[in-house]
Amino acid sequence: MSHTVSIERSKRKRKKAHPWRTPAGAVELTLDHAEPLVDEPLKIGAACSRCRLPPRWCVCAGARTLICPLQVDVLTHYREVGRPSSTGGVICRTLTGSRQHLWRSEQRFDATQILVPGRELWILDPSGLPIPKGIAPEAVQVLLLDGSWREATSMARKIGLCGKRVALPMSGKSRFQLRAQHSEGRFSTVEALLFLLKTFGMSEAHSELQIQFELHVYAGLRARGRKEEAREFLNSSPLGAALPELLSQLNQRRPALSSPSRRSSLWRQTNPSDDPAPDSGLLTHSLQRLPELPIQGSEGPKQPENGIHTPTQPKPSSPFRMDS
Numbered sequence: 001m002s003h004t005v006s007i008e009r010s011k012r013k014r015k016k017a018h019p020w021r022t023p024a025g026a027v028e029l030t031l032d033h034a035e036p037l038v039d040e041p042l043k044i045g046a047a048c049s050r051c052r053l054p055p056r057w058c059v060c061a062g063a064r065t066l067i068c069p070l071q072v073d074v075l076t077h078y079r080e081v082g083r084p085s086s087t088g089g090v091i092c093r094t095l096t097g098s099r100q101h102l103w104r105s106e107q108r109f110d111a112t113q114i115l116v117p118g119r120e121l122w123i124l125d126p127s128g129l130p131i132p133k134g135i136a137p138e139a140v141q142v143l144l145l146d147g148s149w150r151e152a153t154s155m156a157r158k159i160g161l162c163g164k165r166v167a168l169p170m171s172g173k174s175r176f177q178l179r180a181q182h183s184e185g186r187f188s189t190v191e192a193l194l195f196l197l198k199t200f201g202m203s204e205a206h207s208e209l210q211i212q213f214e215l216h217v218y219a220g221l222r223a224r225g226r227k228e229e230a231r232e233f234l235n236s237s238p239l240g241a242a243l244p245e246l247l248s249q250l251n252q253r254r255p256a257l258s259s260p261s262r263r264s265s266l267w268r269q270t271n272p273s274d275d276p277a278p279d280s281g282l283l284t285h286s287l288q289r290l291p292e293l294p295i296q297g298s299e300g301p302k303q304p305e306n307g308i309h310t311p312t313q314p315k316p317s318s319p320f321r322m323d324s
Contacts, residue, residue, distance in 0.1 A: 050093065052084045056254075057219040062246040065096050066208050070137040070200065071116050072098040072193065075109070077147030077155060085178035085220055087190035087213060088146035094212045103147075103155055111162030116141050121163035124192050125156055126185075128165030137200045146189045148179075168195045175213070177233060178220045188213075211242045219250065 048058045072095050074088045081102070092100045101114060115121060119141035143163060145152040174181050176188035187195075190213045197206040214237045221230035234240060239247060 047084060051216070051219075052086075052089065053219055054223050057223040057250060059215050059219045059246070059250075061249070062212075062215055062243045063093060064208060064212065065094060066205055067096050068098075068137075068197075068202070068205050070197070070202075071119055071141040072144065073114055073141065074098065074100045074144045074146050074189065075103050075155065075159075076100055077103050077145075077151045079151065080147045084223075086146065087176070087188045087216065088144070090190050090212055090216050091144070091193060091209075094209055100146075105154070105158065109159050109162075111143075111159065114143075122166050123156070123159070123163040124168060124196070125165040126167055128167040131166050131168065131199060137202065142193070142196060144189050144193060149186055168192060168199065170195045175217065175233075175237075177217055177229060178224075207238075211238060214239055215243065215246075222250070 047054055048060060051059050051063075053059060072091060074091055076086070076088045080086045080088065088100060092098050099114070103109060111121065119139055120135075122140055122142045124142065124144060145155045147155060170185065170187055170192070173184075174187045174191060176191060179188075181187075190209065194206055194210055194213070197209065214233075218230055218233055218237065218239060221227075221233060234247075
C-alpha cells in the first residue's frame with residue numbers, strides 16, 4: 001500500500017467520525033443557506049437604525065416621504081432584513097402607507113391578512129401576465145418580494161395563488177450596483193416598483209423614489225470603500241442636481257485625530273458645555289494613531305519603528321568555518 005493511499009483513507013475515516021469538521025479555509029454552503037458574496041455585511045450595532053448604513057455615510061438627512069395612491073406591501077425574506085444593501089427598507093421609508101412583512105419558510109403565509117378591501121392584489125412575477133390596461137392605481141395593491149434572486153424565486157413558488165401574477169415591461173441595465181447581477185433583466189425590489197410607477201404614469205413619485213434609491217446605492221458604495229465606482233455612478237445620476245448640499249456633507253473630509261488629547265480638544269471646541277468627551281470608539285469616524293517620527297538632530301540612540309528595543313548580540317562564529 002502506497003503512502004498516498006494510506007493518507008487518503010485516514011482523511012475519510014476522520015471525516016466519517018467527525019462529519020461536522022471541514023478542512024481549514026473551506027466553507028460548506030448549501031443551496032438554501034448560500035448568501036450573496038458581493039453583499040459585504042456591515043456591523044449592525046454600528047449602523048444607523050433607520051437607513052442601516054454606518055453613521056459616517058448615514059443618508060437620513062436626505063430622506064423624503066411621498067404619498068402614493070398605490071398600496072405597496074413588501075414581503076421581506078428574513079435573511080434580507082439584516083442586509084444593509086436591501087432596498088425594501090428604502091420603499092417603506094419613502095412611501096407613506098407602505099407596509100413590510102417578514103417571510104419565513106417554516107411559517108405559512110396567509111395573504112388574506114394583508115388584503116386591503118376594494119383593491120386587487122398584484123404580485124410582480126417575470127412569468128406573469130401583462131398588466132391590464134384601464135386600471136387606476138387606487139384600485140391596485142401590489143406585493144413585492146424582497147430578497148436575493150434565489151430567495152425571491154423560492155418565495156414566489158411557495159406563496160401559491162394568493163394574487164394576480166403580473167409581469168412588467170422591464171428593460172435596460174440595473175442601477176443596483178451593491179450586488180452583482182449575473183444575467184440581464186434582473187433588477188432590485190425598488191427598481192421593479194419604479195417600473196410599475198412609470199407604467200401608471202406617476203412621474204413625480206417615480207422621480208422622488210429614484211432619488212432615494214440612488215442615494216442609497218451611492219452611500220452604500222462609499223461605505224464599502226468603492227470610491228471610483230461611486231464617482232462613476234454619481235456622474236450618471238440625478239443626485240448631483242437634487243441633493244447637492246447633502247453630497248457635499250457626505251464627501252467632506254473628517255479631521256485626522258491622532259491622540260486622546262487632540263480628540264478631547266476637538267470635543268471641547270465643538271461642545272462648549274462641561275460634558276466630558278465620549279470614548280474614542282463612539283466617534284463616527286475612524287481614529288488612527290500615526291507613529292511618532294524621531295526629530296532630526298536630537299541626541300540619543302535611534303528609536304526602532306515598533307518601539308521594542310532588541311539588544312544587539314555578536315553573531316556567533318560557525319563551527320564549520322574553513323580557513324582560506
